[in-house]
Amino acid sequence: MSRPATDRRTAPHRYPFSAVVGMADLKLALLINAVSPGVGGVLVRGEKGTAKSTIVRALAGLLPPVRVVAGCRFSCDPDAPDPGCPDGPHDGHGAERRPARLVELPVGASEDRLTGSLDIERALAEGVKAFEPGLLAAAHRGVLYVDEVNLLHDHLVDLLLDAAAMGESHVEREGVSVRHAARFLLVGTMNPEEGELRPQLLDRFGLTVEVAATRDPDERAEVVRRRLRFEESPAAFAAEWAEREAELAARIAAARDRLPEVRLTDAALRQITAVCAAFEVDGLRADLVTARAAIALAAWHGRTEVTADDVRTAARLALPHRRRRDPFDAPGLDESKLDEVLAEHADPSPEPPDDDPPPSGGPGGGRPDASADASGDARPSGSPAGSERDGGRSGRAGADRENEPAPADAAYKPRLFTVPGTGTGAPGRRSKARSPHGRVSGARPGTRDLHLAATLRAAAPHQRARGRTGPGLVVASEDLREAVREGREGNLVLFVVDASGSMAARRRMRAVKGAVLSLLLDAYQRRDKVGLITFRGRDAALVLPPTSSVEAGARRLERLPTGGRTPLAAGLLRAAEVLRVERLRDPSRRPLLVVVTDGRATHGPDPAAAAALLADVASVVVDCESGPVRLGLAAELGGRLGAEVVRLEDLAAGSLAGVVRDARASWRERALRRGA
Structure with missing residues (x-):
């Protein structure tokens, strides 16, 4: 459940972004999106206990504040207010600045919590239809974070896909029809061992990063050392890193200002399209995301022209999850093939040198931590080298093939089968089921899942007989209706x-x-x-x-x-x-x-x-x-x-x-x- 945005000076202390040890690619991917939200967000894949949630939540403290129309619940920009905003029109309203929001979407959230619903309090007290915004409205012009995104129910995934594709949310339910802007930076974390994402949602994430705990004893010791100091005194630890956090925040703001000046040359664009074609990704979204990420990288490094290094780093982050041909393929990218394609389509003219100063280790001692500046040339954290190789089977020369496990025949697409009748199992996409998360197909007497609109309709004809004389409705127990929902279950x-x-x-x-x-x-x-x-x-x-x-x-x-x-x-x-x-x-x-x-x-x-x-x-x-x-x-x-x-x-x-x-x-x- 999201909390109201508060001033950073009074907000609870988050673990500082720059204090996270290692994870260069993850930091870089988040910073790219902070510079250019149009890149499309980040999917963080990795084992449990690798600080995925910690670093995502820390990003909110670095984002520049946003200007909003005073009193607007949908965070309209005062310079370009949404003409269809439910709180509009905004003529004569003042402007205010507030911190960018990080809104968390719980895996078990309901549909109305995500999109919004009828304001029950006003409907009962005043007898009027009023819309109460959901998490999509709260995340507009901010960050929408979904932990364990691969476990998100399908009906919520569908709503996210619609909002991410259109940049707005349409709500048609309970007698309410509302449209409002919903443009946000989507960040998801997941443990692949708990299941994969639907391909449609996977493609909506601009960049992806694989993370794993470091095996270096010194780095592991530094992680523990910093975490213990943070738990001992969050305020003191945050103060240690305040200067470094301020530098990062200022650099993000400067890169955002520089972004319109960055030029994507024809040579760099040819490299981007050649790489996407060589890795046989579907559609053109990969080309657009890679181009936007490369432009953001150039702005982050203080340049006004995209270089081949920017293209390489952007492709390494934008393509791994898009080159999977089916769910049995592990995400990854053959970097030697990437270098060959870039070299084949390189611009013969010399590129300016990358004179970005090396980062310092920051306060707290220990090994220098270069990950916050993150040039992006390091291998993704925890991704195995040579992910497209055969796992070493070709190296077992002379082995008796009869003693090796037999390979599998090619998988085929099975026909749809369902369980007869109506079940009550976990949400899925197979058999018909009664589900608390399904679509509302009707209403019936009951109180388990209150259908407010049906309840109000049932009570409305009896108001005069019940002696109603002022605002509000007189509701009796026999008026209560519960929603009848129909969904699908998994087996x-x-x-x-x-x-x-x-x-x-x-x-x-x-x-x-x-x-x-x-x-x-x-x-x-x-x-x-x-x-x-x-x-x-x-x-x-x-x-x-x-x-x-x-x-x-x-x-x-x-x-x-x-x-x-x-x-x-x-x-x-x-x-x-x-x-x-x-x-x-x-x-x-x-x-x-x-x-x-x-x-x-x-x-x-x-x-x-x-x-x-x-x-x-x-x-x-x-x-x-x-x-x-x-x-x-x-x-x-x-x-x-x-x-x-x-x-x-x-x-x-x-x-x-x-x-x-x-x-x-x-x-x-x-x-x-x-x-x-």
């Missing part, structure tokens, strides 16, 4: 994969992995959770706990080993335990069990007892048995589970998602027959 798809010796044939494992990858991709797009259990030797292992991270699933599947005996019962028992725990964690998420096996059980107890524990779970058995003589063991297992049985060779011809859809319908019919 939990749990794979149980036989990785024993009988499954070790590379052709079969390639097909199995390709099918699983296909459903992983579909799950990513539709916000399902996916888990992976394998069994081989003497036991079963949960190699991928239920997650929404498609990258984590692809990595586990790629390294899946095979061989040994077949403990089928152990795999089923582990699946029953995982589903039991997941029901406790999220009882409303409906599961689907996909068992990939030839049905053999050469170790452990008879799987019949374990299968009985899963009889109430919608299941699919993928029969991997091969050869001219088939024992039908997988079909027997399917009968015990009440599952649809599908042969592995049938998966490649169609779609695993289509098979799953048909299996769910079949399982439902069998369940109804058993109940009868």
Whole structure:
């Protein structure tokens, strides 16, 4: 929830931006956007505990103050007020200066908290329709920060996309129709292990940075030393860095003033477009973002002309997340290829030298901290060198390929499948569900999710009979209406994969992995959770706990080993335990069990007892048995589970998602027959 903007002299002390150790690229990306908000914001990807939120919140203290129309809740510029502002017209209103706002959007925020809604207090007290602004209005001409942006509900993502694309917010709800400007710097932080972003939102971020904790003991010691001093006395620590913060703030303001004077030469523009074309990014947004970032970099370094170094740094920050062809590709950029393209399209005329003075380490001792000036030539924090290489597999010359994990067949696009009926699971994009975050489809008597407009409409005809004589409404309990919302839910798809010796044939494992990858991709797009259990030797292992991270699933599947005996019962028992725990964690998420096996059980107890524990779970058995003589063991297992049985060779011809859809319908019919 956003707080009213306060004067920096009285605001609580934030950790100083310049006191953050290292993370040169992240600091530079934020400063570029501070100089030129038109760059489009920053997405910060990294593991937990790397000060992502700390440095983003610290940026607010460096932003120049903004001039606004006095009393305007939508932060109109007095020199160019919005003619459609809900608080307008602004003729005769004075102007005031206030600090730029950093507005935080909680992951669990409601739609009306983001966009605004009917002012309930005025509606009940005065009987009038009045609009109460939301977080998009508060963030106008400031920063909108979303921590864990990859966990943001889809209905909020859609609203953000609309506002970011149009620069304004349209609100049509509860009898209110409002349009107001909403131009903001969008900054998001995320941990990739918790799931990826929708491609549409990913592309809206101008720049992206990968961060990781430093492995240098001296730098780690300096991080701890500074943090302990800050916690001991925030005011004293802030005072230590006040001069450095003032210098950065002044440099941002000077760079903003210099920005209109910076010239993007035709040679630099050719380099930008050549780089974007060489990396095969979609659309032209990458070209525009790279150009704006390069111009901002030149202004930041005090130049009036974009250089090749500016183009290189801008491309390194603007392109990694745009060159992903699918969610299984790790974000990254081949910097040697980048240098080749820049050299091929270089301007033969000499460039002026970069005489930007080296930064000082600042107060507090320790190693010099060059990251605040950030020339941008360092490798992104925590990004692995050679991200487009094969992970070292080509270096294992002479290795026995038969002992290596089999690669996966190419993933394909599955058909859409849904769970019959209406569920109540976590918000997703697959099955119909009753959701507190869905779209309002109607109203009904109740008080759980008050539908104010419907309540007022129900009460209005009875005002004279209830003796109303003045402002306000007389509302009775029978007038109360709650919103009926319809949304979509995600499901939990749990794979149980036989990785024993009988499954070790590379052709079969390639097909199995390709099918699983296909459903992983579909799950990513539709916000399902996916888990992976394998069994081989003497036991079963949960190699991928239920997650929404498609990258984590692809990595586990790629390294899946095979061989040994077949403990089928152990795999089923582990699946029953995982589903039991997941029901406790999220009882409303409906599961689907996909068992990939030839049905053999050469170790452990008879799987019949374990299968009985899963009889109430919608299941699919993928029969991997091969050869001219088939024992039908997988079909027997399917009968015990009440599952649809599908042969592995049938998966490649169609779609695993289509098979799953048909299996769910079949399982439902069998369940109804058993109940009868």
